[in-house]
Amino acid sequence: MPESLPRKDRRAATAARILEAAQTEFGVHGTRATIRGIAQRAGVDPSLVLQHYGSKDNLFTLAVQPVASVSADDVDDHLRTVLDARLLELPPATRALIRSMFTSEQAAQLMRKYLQERVEALAHASGTEDAELRATVVVSSILGLTIARHFIGLPGLDPGADGSRTPDQVADVVEPWLAALLAGTEDA
């Protein structure tokens, strides 16, 4: 055995590895992820998972906490940032949250709160008529694009598929369209 770190540090590092493994497993299997699967991915004994986190439910709660959202002082910048993030790679916690929110009321509530915060930030920053409705539609559309891209695999959003489309090209089309709805300048 190599020179070991202080016990406390080793324990914290193991706990972090378990949490990362939990995010990955919940991201792949949703609420059907198992303690055994998480332990195997983290390279530890299953009992250690509960030793560190007490229960599967507690570990789940920690694993699906989304990263803090950026502020929305500038609407266009905010839209572009969020859209790029959702079309490129998904943070493990976000992937786990989306995968789990249809079979966990707790996850659904967390997602509702998270999305509603973005709705209110966008609505406040735009301030047009029907601002909340428009912001809700924008946020819902981004959610739909995220799911279609990362969980369903619709070929039209798959980068490098048929027409070798990059995520940037998708965002170039989508961003002005979302901005137009928020601003209320679209015409049919």
Next chain:
Amino acid sequence: MPESLPRKDRRAATAARILEAAQTEFGVHGTRATIRGIAQRAGVDPSLVLQHYGSKDNLFTLAVQPVASVSADDVDDHLRTVLDARLLELPPATRALIRSMFTSEQAAQLMRKYLQERVEALAHASGTEDAELRATVVVSSILGLTIARHFIGLPGLDPGADGSRTPDQVADVVEPWLAALLAGTEDA
């Protein structure tokens, strides 16, 4: 016991009740729905469920088959029809499919095929530049609105919530916006 129908009809009626119960249970619990729960909802013995359908997986396959989509000869009519259907009440099979597609690869594949058919119909009917990309974004947005409305419960889409908004009012805002993206006439 009242005068009973012919055995065959009674049996078919029971099978139909079981299938309906399965759609409801898969719509509520996703792939976590149980044979026992389905049987209880249908008012029959659990063994009867397997007697009729062979296996849970076979019953699941039948329960999540979406109803056939309408044709898209007229783009605006098609958008309006689909949008109204998704914002009002969701068919049981569609609810079960969406709820299950994150924990069942079979359901995910079925949803991909279903959405891609709508994408190609819309893209063919519009025929603008980047038609497939635009149709994919439209279909993904409708999916996002459906999920936000029926599975997350975002207040901005909740009919009769704060501003007593009807689904029609939501569709009145969303439909022209989606049509503009398809037609390529939006401006930023």
Next chain:
DNA sequence: GTCTATATACCGATAGAC
């Protein structure tokens, strides 16, 4: 401190009583 063994519960599916 780490892991083996197990308690408890629920799942899908099957066999056989009536």
Next chain:
DNA sequence: GTCTATCGGTATATAGAC
């Protein structure tokens, strides 16, 4: 034909061996 009883498997969680 319908239902009782149960098998085999797997899950979370706990207790105790070392």
